[in-house]
Amino acid sequence: MSDTSIQIHLIVEGQTEQSFVDKILKPEFDHKGIYITASLLGKTGGDIKFQRLTTHLRHFRAPSYVSTMFDFFRIDSQWPGQAEIIKLEESRTQLTPEGKAKILEDATAKKIDREHFIPHIQMYEFEALLFSDPEAWREVSAPAVDYIQGIVNKYSDPEAINDGAETAPSKRLLKNIMGYQKVVYGINIAQKIGLARMREKCSHFNQWLTKLEDLKPLS
Numbered sequence: 001m002s003d004t005s006i007q008i009h010l011i012v013e014g015q016t017e018q019s020f021v022d023k024i025l026k027p028e029f030d031h032k033g034i035y036i037t038a039s040l041l042g043k044t045g046g047d048i049k050f051q052r053l054t055t056h057l058r059h060f061r062a063p064s065y066v067s068t069m070f071d072f073f074r075i076d077s078q079w080p081g082q083a084e085i086i087k088l089e090e091s092r093t094q095l096t097p098e099g100k101a102k103i104l105e106d107a108t109a110k111k112i113d114r115e116h117f118i119p120h121i122q123m124y125e126f127e128a129l130l131f132s133d134p135e136a137w138r139e140v141s142a143p144a145v146d147y148i149q150g151i152v153n154k155y156s157d158p159e160a161i162n163d164g165a166e167t168a169p170s171k172r173l174l175k176n177i178m179g180y181q182k183v184v185y186g187i188n189i190a191q192k193i194g195l196a197r198m199r200e201k202c203s204h205f206n207q208w209l210t211k212l213e214d215l216k217p218l219s
Contacts, residue, residue: 004217008065010038011056014045016186017069017126023187025209028195032213041070048074050111057114063218067118067208068108071125072100073168081107097123097159098204116218120208123159127169127182129190131158132201136192137177140185144177159202 010025012018021038029036039059042052048070060066075082081104088095088103095103101121108119122128130136134148151172155161161169173180190198199206 004033006034006065006215006217008034008036008067008212008215009060010036010067010069011041011053012038012045012069013041013048013071013074015040016182018045019187020126020190021069024190024195029212034212034215036212046074048079049076050079050108053108054112057112057117062114063116065116065118065212065215065218066114067212068120069126070121072097072104072121072123073125073170075104075121079104079108080111081105097157098207101204118208118211123204124162125169126186127173128158128161129198129202129205130173130186130193131161131169132198133193136189139192140180140189141177147176157201157203159204 010021018038018040021036026036041056084103085100101123104121105119109117131148131152134145134152137144137148199209
């Protein structure tokens with residue numbers, strides 16, 4: 001590894017996200033001299049609470065780049081920025097998914113106050129990325145292609161597919177695609193879609209990866 005290479009520690013919420021980093025992100029970034037390692041929040045993942053993040057961050061010595069990949073749908077109600085989002089929504093302010101993510105990410109960065117920390121909140125959850133190319137589902141379930149295409153047609157961006165208890169991306173897949181399991185199908189479908197297609201279709205996800213690509217080596 002050369003002096004011009006970049007290392008990024010990525011904290012993720014679950015095993016599927018960890019596999020996504022290892023099998024999808026890492027190979028692409030390795031070619032660019034950017035080396036990503038992923039670890040589960042608190043070693044076991046799940047239970048996305050802010051206090052667990054602050055504790056986990058102590059494992060990384062400064063200076064080092066650290067980022068996150070947490071679902072909006074999974075972070076707890078006390079997460080920095082959540083109160084502001086609720087207040088804005090109660091005042092009937094229209095917030096885009098990217099707008100919500102920016103509020104949370106800015107508030108998280110401010111609260112953590114750690115140099116080279118780049119928080120990322122995935123809107124509304126990891127499964128949104130799997131809506132980037134309906135055709136990728138054909139081998140899993142031919143009827144799923146038309147079903148997913150119908151949903152995609154209603155939204156400007158897969159990351160805009162909402163976070164309701166029954167209408168979040170994962171809930172739609174579980175309810176309408178027989179046998180769907182995130183751990184089984186998530187990475188398989190992601191590999192068929194490909195990172196380039198996800199970046200093309202999911203604007204906030206692409207903005208995050210662009211930030212990582214633009215990082216400079218730490219001295």
